[in-house]
Amino acid sequence: MTQTITVIRGDGIGPEIMDATLHVLDSMNLGLQYEFADAGLVALEKHGELLPQATLDSIRKNRIALKSPLTTPVGEGFSSINVELRKRFDLYANVRPAKSFPNTKSRFADGVDLITVRENTEGAYIGEGQSLSEDGETALLTQKVTRRGSERIVRYAFELARRTGRKKVTVVHKANILKSTSGLFLKTARAVATEYPDIECNEMIVDNTCMQLVMRPEQFDIIVTTNLFGDIISDLCAGLVGGLGLAPGANIGTDAAIFEAVHGTAPDIAGQGKANPCALLLGAAQMLDHLGLPEKATKLREAIIATLEAKDSLTPDLGGTGNTLSFAKAIASRI
Numbered sequence: 077m078t079q080t081i082t083v084i085r086g087d088g089i090g091p092e093i094m095d096a097t098l099h100v101l102d103s104m105n106l107g108l109q110y111e112f113a114d115a116g117l118v119a120l121e122k123h124g125e126l127l128p129q130a131t132l133d134s135i136r137k138n139r140i141a142l143k144s145p146l147t148t149p150v151g152e153g154f155s156s157i158n159v160e161l162r163k164r165f166d167l168y169a170n171v172r173p174a175k176s177f178p179n180t181k182s183r184f185a186d187g188v189d190l191i192t193v194r195e196n197t198e199g200a201y202i203g204e205g206q207s208l209s210e211d212g213e214t215a216l217l218t219q220k221v222t223r224r225g226s227e228r229i230v231r232y233a234f235e236l237a238r239r240t241g242r243k244k245v246t247v248v249h250k251a252n253i254l255k256s257t258s259g260l261f262l263k264t265a266r267a268v269a270t271e272y273p274d275i276e277c278n279e280m281i282v283d284n285t286c287m288q289l290v291m292r293p294e295q296f297d298i299i300v301t302t303n304l305f306g307d308i309i310s311d312l313c314a315g316l317v318g319g320l321g322l323a324p325g326a327n328i329g330t331d332a333a334i335f336e337a338v339h340g341t342a343p344d345i346a347g348q349g350k351a352n353p354c355a356l357l358l359g360a361a362q363m364l365d366h367l368g369l370p371e372k373a374t375k376l377r378e379a380i381i382a383t384l385e386a387k388d389s390l391t392p393d394l395g396g397t398g399n400t401l402s403f404a405k406a407i408a409s410r411i
């Protein structure tokens with residue numbers, strides 16, 4: 077197989093974790109070709125734009141991008157380059173796995189293995205119709221939820237369950253209060269669920285979901301929800317299993333998909349070789365699943381777990397004395 081992917085090395089710790097990730101991918105003989113493209117602060121400095129046309133063209137052509145975190149400078153046109161990318165490519169599904177890993181400083185070192193599927197293009201989060209009255213006393217925001225948007229994200233969650241052998245989808249909402257928006261989402265989800273009798277479906281109100289996640293996370297398998305709830309819940313889930321250094325995310329659309337680490341550019345440790353590459357590596361594993369290479373994805377995840385178990389070359393955030401590249405080399409050696 078030869079597949080070209082767009083690679084965005086990003087800002088801050090971005091280049092370090094990307095080099096480490098590509099080192100591991102190269103060791104797997106996947107036949108991947110890399111087309112490097114710039115975005116973020118580095119693109120602004122080199123090309124005078126945060127998101128150059130050449131980068132958009134590369135993603136459109138290759139349909140797959142692996143992306144390090146980016147800095148969006150304040151007052152540079154976009155509220156966030158990541159949100160802009162989601163809009164440009166209609167990346168409607170934000171898919172964030174949270175899994176317990178050994179030897180991490182987490183609340184649940186065992187038993188958590190869930191995926192949050194967050195609607196990525198609608199709802200309160202996209203900031204439509206924001207205004208502040210002249211006297212500064214009243215702020216408004218429009219929340220739009222559509223049947224089409226709800227249907228495609230819920231369908232994505234059920235299809236993901238089928239594809240990955242997962243058994244249950246939990247629809248998370250606040251339809252008791254947000255009767256129009258969350259109500260439409262829930263009604264649509266119930267209709268879609270009838271098409272998947274092989275997958276158990278339950279419903280849960282978002283506030284209760286947060287409590288249940290903290291107390292009994294093992295009851296969840298796949299969670300599907302609207303944009304803002306998904307944003308909060310997926311970070312909560314990352315916190316349950318060891319934090320940002322181990323949290324990957326995929327942004328999936330019909331014509332393109334972008335795989336990334338959930339964390340930011342970590343300016344406090346940039347350039348010091350201290351960054352944990354696991355989140356981006358786990359994002360790369362999601363990419364391999366998406367490319368139809370699930371055995372390779374499993375191999376990569378198993379090598380990460382084995383390295384964590386052996387406490388071999390772990391980065392300082394995991395209590396080790398290794399560095400970004402030595403950690404990656406230890407992982408590559410186990411593949």
Ligand code: NAD
Nearest residue numbers: 145146147148321338339340341342343344345351352393
């Ligand atoms: P951050 O995730 O960059 O850092 C939070 C803390 O976690 C820091 O102490 C950092 O050192 C640590 N950390 C993060 N990733 C780590 C890793 N891989 N290994 C070890 N430690 C790690 O969040 P922030 O400080 O709020 O944001 C910094 C910048 O990143 C901002 O400019 C923000 O806009 C940007 N950002 C980008 C993305 C993205 O592109 N996907 C996401 C979030 C934040």
